[in-house]
Amino acid sequence: MSLAPQSRRVTLAIAAVMFMLVLDGSILNTSLPAIAASQGVPPLALSAVVTAYLLAASAVLPLSSWLGERHGMRKIFLVGVGLFTLASLLCGLAQTPGQLVLARVLQGAGGGLLLPIGRTIALRGARKEDIVGIQALLVWPALFGPVLGPPLGGFLSTYATWRWNFLLNVPIGLIGMALLARWVPRDEPGPARPFDMVGFIGAAGGLTLFIGGVEWVSHDIGRAQGHLASVLCVLAGLATLVWTVGHLRRATHPVVSLSPFEHRSFVVSTVGGTLAATAIQSTPFLLPLLFQLGMGRDAVSAGAMLLPYFAANLGMKTVTTPILQRFGFRTVMIASGLISALSIAAFALVDAQTPWVLLISLLMVSGASRSMSMTAINTLAVADLPQHKLGASSTLAAISSQVAGAMGVAVGALVLAAMAHLGGREHLAVGDFSAAFLVVAVFNALAVVQFWRMPHQAGAEILRPRESRG
Incomplete structure (x- = not known):
């Protein structure tokens, strides 16, 4: 069962962008010691480089679907790719830890837009018999990125410079934008839907606290003390998410619909x-x-x-x-x-x-x-x-x-x-x-x-x- 040519082109372009996204997340861990050495700080001081990305992406995720419906999926996806690519360039040029963290926040914001909207574009209007093939192509970035990222990050940091871990995204992002602009058909924005500010704050806040707390726990576990704050952060995130689910069920126009459940x-x-x-x-x-x-x-x-x-x-x-x-x-x-x-x-x-x-x-x-x-x-x-x-x-x-x-x-x-x-x-x-x-x-x-x-x-x-x- 082969994909329709248009579906294959669109899905491959989106999968390439997703691969850039997943690879960027997995390539960094093996490079942190080299980055820390070049910046003259201890490796643990750069944990914010990882955390900043996760928190920014978590905050943007609940907003992405509403933005896509309001302004068009294609337009928001291109904005996300552009923002991620620009932020990658800024990461590669960063001269201080503070500059790198700020650039990673921008990267996370772009990544938070890309994850859900890309999948929606690929599946939109697809024939039933094409769904298996489309998902097979969309899954491979999540499967291959975490496997290829660590050795590639170690290789680049050892034999070139850690900056290429970020600069590698620039040509991929530019090529991806060109292919998306050419192959993904324009879509008209949907009917204006009221923005659920309460739901957005609850979802973004809960995800930020929970995912940030989990990341915090993973850094704290090697220490003899000081675990309470990170555990409380995880629990606060879970409590906020539970409350938010109740709100989303009651809301007339929830920022994230739970109807698929x-x-x-x-x-x-x-x-x-x-x-x-x-x-x-x-x-x-x-x-x-x-x-x-x-x-x-x-x-x-x-x-x-x-x-x-x-x-x-x-x-x-x-x-x-x-x-x-x-x-x-x-x-x-x-x-x-x-x-x-x-x-x-x-x-x-x-x-x-x-x-x-x-x-x-x-x-x-x-x-x-x-x-x-x-x-x-x-x-x-x-x-x-x-x-x-x-x-x-x-x-x-x-x-x-x-x-x-x-x-x-x-x-x-x-x-x-x-x-x-x-x-x-x-x-x-x-x-x-x-x-x-x-x-x-x-x-x-x-x-x-x-x-x-x-x-x-x-x-x-x-x-x-x-x-x-x-």
């Missing part, structure tokens, strides 16, 4: 997908650390060891649609979720004596199941939704992705720090990673429990050949 397939794929994505986002964070700290590899060779993981992700894209058509969403999501959970748990047995053939095989199985699982989850989320709910579903999916990304790193880092503390050690050991992988695997297993609840025929409509539709 009226569809069972969306509920299952969002709840289960958040759990699965937490595990899937945590794995690329843990594996390079295992290879370096547990197996004695340098940053570049540790990144190279992830290539089988990346290759399997890529290879699955050629068979995703036939597998879904043959077995259906429920069976595929349960099977790929179980395989993903078991393969993540199996990493707990990896150490410096693990045979190469076995390690490569495990990486490939994990990468393939990861790819299959996320494509199925993201496709099912929109399978039963009418066109007018796609904007809201895209915003909710982007929020889920942000939460899962922050949780994945925080959970992995928390378990590592806890195991080292219990062992009375300042440095990590292989056994610490074993515990982390087992905990992360539990998140994936919990996602499978959610998938088990879905009807057997969930999403069947979009998997039927076009000629068999009524």
Whole structure:
């Protein structure tokens, strides 16, 4: 089942922009020591460079759908790409930590606009039979970025300069804007909808507090004291989000509509997908650390060891649609979720004596199941939704992705720090990673429990050949 040419062009252009976005987020962590050295500050002093981006993106996310409806999706998406590209240039030219943090705030604002609107544009007006192919293309940035980012960041910081981690976005952004301007058709702004200021403040504030708090916790866990403030920040964010959900349900014109949750397939794929994505986002964070700290590899060779993981992700894209058509969403999501959970748990047995053939095989199985699982989850989320709910579903999916990304790193880092503390050690050991992988695997297993609840025929409509539709 091939995509219509116009859908393929539009989706590829959007996927390229999304790849730039995800790569930027994952490439930075390995570069922070080099950035800190060039700025003459300790690496921990630059944690604001990461946090500023997350907070700005979290604040803008609830607003993006309303802006797209008010001013046109294409226009706002181009503004987001332009803002992100300009901010990347400013990051690369920054001369002080303060300048870098301000530029990262602008980057986060651009990124918060791009995440939900890009998906809405790609799915808008798509044929039912094209949805699986579109989602397969949209998912690959989230799968490949976290795998390629750390080794690429280490390579650029080691053999060139950390500034290229940001400057690399400039040509990608400019090319993306040119392709989007050419291929994405103009859309007319929708009818004026009142702006829900209360809902926006609640959603933006809750997300900022929660995601910022989770990020804060992940930095605090290695310290002997001072955890209370970060935990209170997380709890305040959760309380604010709970209150905001109640407001959005009552509001006549909510800033983010919760109507997609009226569809069972969306509920299952969002709840289960958040759990699965937490595990899937945590794995690329843990594996390079295992290879370096547990197996004695340098940053570049540790990144190279992830290539089988990346290759399997890529290879699955050629068979995703036939597998879904043959077995259906429920069976595929349960099977790929179980395989993903078991393969993540199996990493707990990896150490410096693990045979190469076995390690490569495990990486490939994990990468393939990861790819299959996320494509199925993201496709099912929109399978039963009418066109007018796609904007809201895209915003909710982007929020889920942000939460899962922050949780994945925080959970992995928390378990590592806890195991080292219990062992009375300042440095990590292989056994610490074993515990982390087992905990992360539990998140994936919990996602499978959610998938088990879905009807057997969930999403069947979009998997039927076009000629068999009524």
